[in-house]
Amino acid sequence: MRLALILAGLAGSAALLAGCGENDQIMSKDTTNPGDVAPWKGPKNAYVAPGWSPGDQKSWEKQLQTRGQTQNEYVKVN
Incomplete structure (x- = not known):
């Protein structure tokens, strides 16, 4: 009984910690508008x-x- 409670607690902890991971936030290569070009281009x-x-x-x-x-909004009201 005690072992089952410990295992259930460990499984619950693992399930809660699974949501704490963070994916890499790497920008994909955008070929339509590269960032090193002037905005009007x-x-x-x-x-x-x-x-x-x-x-x-x-x-x-x-x-x-x-x-x-x-x-x-001030221009729209007047």
């Missing part, structure tokens, strides 16, 4: 914002300005 795919041409710094800055103004 982003990917050319269907997910880019309308009005922005990848590779054009001026349109990138204009797009950020427009996005910042449309997310400003």
Whole structure:
């Protein structure tokens, strides 16, 4: 009986500690937008914002300005 309780306690402890592990957080190699490239030279795919041409710094800055103004709640209220 005592041995069964000890084994059950060990099994319970092992089950609780199994959730404490952490997986490696290694970034996969992203070929669409490598991190060492300027942000305005982003990917050319269907997910880019309308009005922005990848590779054009001026349109990138204009797009950020427009996005910042449309997310400003004070501008929307007035």
